[in-house]
Amino acid sequence: MxxxxxxxxxxxxxxxxxxxxxxxxxxxxxxxxxxxxxxxxxxxxxSADDVSAEDPGDRKYRLRSIAVATSARDRDASILSHDSAAALHALPLLHPEREVVHLTKTEEVGGFGHGLRIVHAGPVAPDHVVRVNGVRVTNLERTAVDVAMAGDFAQALVVFDRALAAGADSGTMSQLLGSRRRWRGAGVARRAFSHADAASESVGESWSRAQMIEAGFPMPRMQHTFETDEGPARVDFDWDGALVGEFDGLQKYGRLLRPGETPRDALIREKRREDALRAQGIMVLRWTWSTLEKNELADLLRPWLNRLPAA
Structure with a gap:
């Protein structure tokens, strides 16, 4: 062997x-x-072992990005950026680019695409460069702005939410957006940034909020805890304490497991929590990733939001 x-x-x-x-x-x-x-x-x-916590697709793309960045002939003149930098920062994205590796020139020269690489035009200021595991990448703030400007509103909101939750500096991102007012994608990115909130705890929650914003709905409170007969009940979204919205990600119940619990135990406990909220007259709506992919969240929420008393 x-x-x-x-x-x-x-x-x-x-x-x-x-x-x-x-x-x-x-x-x-x-x-x-x-x-x-x-x-x-x-x-x-x-290949990844079966006990690895990292998603196999994320791992492969992260390693591919490192491979391309450390093998490229122009590696001293360019650094990982955009989705590739996000992969090294472990910054979750919505519908990330996984087919090519993104780099940006450190100097003010034109970009190009070749093979697995897309090399964006520079420059990158020295204070926007960091090393992650020994590899040069754009810093968290620059990475978030680059990704946001290359995507749609939902992708931009997701990356700003996740960057803020990871400790990115809001002022630095605001300055970067201000310096790019005439750039393609700047308007969408600025609009998303104005709604960004570190309280969002997952890509799915941020995408849910993006669809609420685009539907013109009133913004919910996030991560509020209600006291119930089953104990504290922390919810993803609520409107006026009368309507609760919960995004059910595929791994949600795995994250909720307590010592010695099975996923079924967690599901039963969550059902009891939901029943306890309903016993207080609170309506609870749930949706999944499929709801968001089909753009059906607005239709799910609208009739219930219309029943809420006017503020």
């Missing part, structure tokens, strides 16, 4: 395998067996 050499990033590079007498056919066979994943020409990595 071949022992594949890895570098400081966990990458297996062709030059290193050849030095150990491991030929390309052996690497290709390991990829076919599922032992390795191919990231870029001449670069592979070990």
């Amino acid at each position: 071949n022992t594949f050499p890895t570098d400081e990033h966990g990458l297996i590079r062709r030059a290193a395998t050849l030095r150990l007498g491991i030929n390309d056919d052996a690497v290709t066979a390991a990829v076919r067996r599922g032992e390795l994943i191919r990231l870029a020409p001449g670069v592979c990595a070990f």
